[in-house]
Amino acid sequence: MKTLLTINEIYYLVGIIVMLLVGMTLRDKGNPKRLTTALFWFLFGSVFLFGDMLVAGLGKPMAYRVIGVMVVAISLIAGCGLLSVGTYLQRSAADRQASANRFGNWIFLPALLIPLVTVLCTVLLKNVAIGGVYLLDQKQLTLAALCIASVCAILAGWKLTGGTPLQAVRESRRLVDAIGWAAILPQMLAMLGGVFVAAQTGKSVQEVVTLFVNPDSRFLLVVIYCVGMALFTMIMGNAFAAFPVMTAGIALPFLITGQHADPAPLVTIGMLAGYCGTLMTPMAANYNIVPAALLELTDKYKVIKIQIPTAVTLLTANILLMYFIVFR
């Protein structure tokens, strides 16, 4: 059965937006490293715009190898400090305040459309087909819905403010530059997770766990998964990186296969147990160390210290929630 809006078309849209940003960066004389910054985003955008074409033209193994080299290049550009932020034509604070007063709370509407339309499309357009053609990609329904929602939001924003969609992309460069390499980190961590899976790191974890755990003790397994997620997240600085290893090492073999736990709440609460770890580690610099600098605190660990009581209590709560929900 055919599909009107496929996930690949959404990736093209992302690719086009990134390429527009590349063009704007190239023309930005105020960015001291504009060539390397543009190259970084060009390589990233290429994966979205040309990824499927490469696979079709070169076959999977060769195409993935080429993309693998591009990924290494991306990380080298970032690793050598060749990214920098540009200069932007911004409306003045007075102008912004004037439009804020003019639009009032209507200014929130386009932003609110994103979640609303996403949820509505996900719920209403599931399995909806006209003349044998699915409206939205059924395998990636949420993303297809998000794409529709973003387009709706842009159109609403265009109508409300009078600023064009292209101006919207121009304004987003400020945000993308500020996020910088961090925008790619989740995908990189997913990649590292993939290598860990290929190298069967989870199996090593599993063997370490098997050494001193009774696989029939449901409660203990839940404790180990949650605490393991928190600890491994503290080491990796990011629950995304801890998730594939701990879930492959503990949740899949012991809890899902071994104890028939319900996978959806299991992995969700597991991930959130990891977030408790994020609150307690300086490795999660963006959340814990950067704010201490922003707020000019004398003790750069003060934010972490304030967070620890909530994090530990919440980790305990997650263990209990998981135990009572996944075996219901």
Added chain:
Amino acid sequence: MTVTELLPLIGIPIVVAGFAFKFNPLLVVTVAGLATGLSVGMDLGTLLETFGEKFVNSRSLATFLLILPVIGLLESYGLKERAQDWIASLANATSARILMLYFVLRQGLGALGLTYIGGQAQTVRPLLAPMVEGAAVAKYGELPLPIRDKIRAHAAACDNIAVFFGEDIFIAFGAVLLMDAFLKENGITNIEPLHLGLWAIPTAIAALIIHMVRLTRLDASIRRDVEAWKKSEGGSEGKEVAA
């Protein structure tokens, strides 16, 4: 347990060391990936292939880029200013009450996917921390550094905790997509991201309750700190007078 069985874990110390020495995280992650793959005997070509395959297959993590243009557009037409005016008009209370209000707003907006309204740089430094500190200063007068730091750190913590345990409810957020991709890759196919989002709700409520309970005690704790400081201040002044 043999050394060969432990080799797949080599990426972990590399990540720890990489972060400790403050190398760029993208580079650290790539090096950890290379070391892990090579240590278990994958050849470089296959390893690069794995890199490419996983990177391509996790493209969905970057779809948040689609949201940025409209946020950028709205910001340039006063989204932040409006949000600030609005929050300011709602909050006329104590440090703890402002934090509670912010926590609820931030968690609620995060659950709707509006994580970009807020953040350490965007709202905590310019808006929340000054408001929370201002409420205490209005009550007790100028405060010493340790008490000010404590109040500011609470503002930062409030933002982190609220957004962490709110945003996962929003079904298009990266973590949900990552879990979805992981489950599908491991042959568990009958789960929609919507389910994963729903199961984040119990933890979100627990986080709300736990942090609210802590915040209800904050005003009293600030008062105790201030009293202790005034007493010691008075004491030291007394000594100076005596000397």
